[in-house]
Amino acid sequence: MLENLNKTYDPKSFEDRLYEYWNENGYFKANVNKEKKPFTIMMPPPNVTGSLHMGHALNNTIQDILTRWKRMEGYEALWLPGTDHASISTESKVVEKIKAEGKTKEGLGREKFLEEAWEWTHLYGNTIKNQLKKLGVSCDWSRDSFTLDDNLSKAVEEVFIRLYEKDLIYRGDRIINWCPSCETAISDAEVEHEDSNSFIWYIEYPIKDSDEKITIATTRPETMLGDLAIAVNPDDERYKSLVGKYAILPLINKEIPIIADSYVEMEFGTGAVKITPSHDPNDFEVGERFNLGQNIIMNEKGFINANGGKYEGLERFVAREKIIEDLKKEGYLKEIKEHENAIGHCERCSTIIEPLISKQWFVKMESLAKPALEAYKNGDINFIPERFGKVYVNWLENIRDWCISRQLWWGHRLPVYYCESCGETIVSRDEITHCTKCNSEKLRQDTDTLDTWFSSALWPFSTLGWPEKTPDLDYFFPTDVLVTGYDIIFFWVIRMVFSSIEQMGEVPFKDIFLTGLVRDSEGRKMSKSLGNGIDPLEIIDLYGADALRFTLVTGNSPGNDMRFYNERVEANRNFANKLWNATRFVLMNLDEDVATKEFSIDELQEEDKWILSKLNETIKDVKHNLDKYELGFAAQRIYDFIWEEYCDWYIEMVKSRLYGEDERSKEVAQKVLLFVLKDINRLLHPFMPFITEEIWSHLPGDKGALILAKWPKYRSEYSFETTEKDIEYIKDSIKKIRNARLEMEIAPSKKSPIIFVTKDSSIEELISSGERYFKNLASAENVIVKSSKEGLDGENIAVVLDKAEAFLPLKDLIDFKKEMERLEKEKEKLEGELKRVTSKLLNEGFVSKAPKKIIDEEKDKKQKYEEMMDKVLERIDNVKKNM
């Protein structure tokens, strides 16, 4: 009697304690170890000031499962954690904070503002890490990284300079996406397009020195202030005579040329387009082709500037209203139509993006994208699920240069200096005091910072010490798998791939495991504004981290969204409870002196062999599933083995031995119970680390933590095919007898002998030797096996089995009407099966073309069903006589 577990499963009583235990003993740490193969995962760094949501819980659970599994398999498993400075997001939070204190960014100045930001970071920077610990993440905290750490910043600077030196970074006036609220440029990836119902305005422009007019259609009338031309398609007969002439820009009274460019589609609108090179990406290109120059009419806050004449000072949408009003008043507005179009919004603050010409820094993408594309085509990187490969390819094939400069302060400042005397641009690793060209001391550093994703793109190697040639980098890089949401393929995955190929000469990871979204129980996206977010910490508090983890990896497949509802977590908590109680059972029936002994194969009983054989299959299947990242299958397989095979059958079968007189048999049962339980905990540990470690600490033998234990291996000596079949036959018979008793409404307490009739000697032997199973599990008083059913036609319940019949003499407890109904149902079922099998076997095509194995199986079935049918019919006749 070794039982020393609490009576009920209470995750709160040990989860935090165990995390401390693992962490303080350094079990999460990974070091260069040439004896072992490395396994590396880089945690996608959450925003430093963020807090844990279900998305984090999902992908960190997956990473933890993989890491724990590989660690147990004997790999030197490194899971490197960290956080991202999240420039735009953090900066806006800090701006809000100081605003509440009556301060502004400009008022504070760069230095003071950054002090505030650091303070904010230190205040909230540990929140998410502590929350992650609640989940049980086994990452190496001694390597915790932050994108603004000195060494990571050094990597950023180095990459910038290298790209600049290779001419892959340039500065120029380009149309970029400008957020008037964040007051910074953002990249294409950071723009979210949203369909909206708007209008299209038809505006008439008079032609110079003529009575003719030309009507254009526009969705953004305010930009007309910056018009530098009108364009028509060169093939458009309607406008051929106007090309080369000038139009008068209404309200502004400025002459603009009418040009012909094939970009204009004749079918859309009126076939004539106003060209505003400074405020539209397409118009910008047309402007370049025709040397139209620039005319910027808006400032950084989205207000009309001096170039807008009398509209100067108006906010862009106020200006729109005013302009429409004026156009109407002066008769230029011909028509307004409803129009649906996709409007770009800032990914961060949802403000409508303003395409703007601006001097920014860009990464030239063409030569970087090419090898990234090849890496996929060569199979150097794999997507799980595969379909996301297409998304990757599509983005890379249509990629445009990456705008990397941000008009923000929180981030990596560009290592770029300008000489105020000669105008030289100097890109330098070191702080410089003199202009390299004119030796002037009048230098100023570029005030911009880099896109956050510029630094996270280097995460897989910057965290390992690059650009230094460190042993860590040599050993742990490239990493094995990246686990992240499909929504950041563009932001992050692609940029890591090309950055790594460029700097390291190889891909940063082999596999990319993409998770879906965790939605609420109604299938809605969890969001702050809807207030429907489910807090992982609350779930952990209610059901424990293990139940949450299990819920997140089962019942869904990679890359697909899942709905989250508490009932599922509850079911998994119940599963944990089941294991907990099974353990209690094993421990309370385990004699101390048996605990450390091993069993030998020749002393095993049938059910021992059966469970060991089943365990073996489970080990094989789980390994197979995990190798293919099928975590859900693996988890389900372990769940079924524990609940159905170990608890419902093995434990029940073994009870008669534990409570019996045969000391030797009892001992073997105890040893097998413990042996299997240990493997169960090993298998389940990556999925449910807390409960398994807690149980492990109470099991005798194996000293040491489960987290470091060996992963179970398939043992060919524990495969017993014949025994498996025998036990399955017994199980099947027991189920049929139970079913019959329940349908006849006979309480389990009403026991009876079970008389088996069979002409098959192997079945006879099997049933005789399995008497205790029937006694324990099918309410049998005793078991009798006969070869003839003489004298059994009377007051019995008859259960038809494969190659046998079972009779339960329950006499007056039997309601023959019910017995008849039961038999009729059985008959119907068999008729259906027989019909199916027979027609299949009569099908010429099937018999001539199907594999022999399948045909033989069908033939066997047919024979079996026929035999059973005969018995059922015979029995029906007998019952009729009795009624």
Next chain:
RNA sequence: GGGCGGUUAACUCAGUUGGUAGAGUGUCAUCUCGACAAGGUGAAAGUCGUAGGUUCAAGUCCUAUACCGCCCACCA
């Protein structure tokens, strides 16, 4: 305009080379039997969106189509 995903039991979802449809929850019946009522035992429940096709055999492969959802895109 392109691309992708979903449509399977009342609900939420699995379904790994095509070979008699599975789980959890819920429902019904039953059981205080020496681990567990967060449990045991058993039951009912599916035209696998629709229409074609390939095949001896299709939830699974192909072609259309409907509905729901997502992503990408410079028709002003």
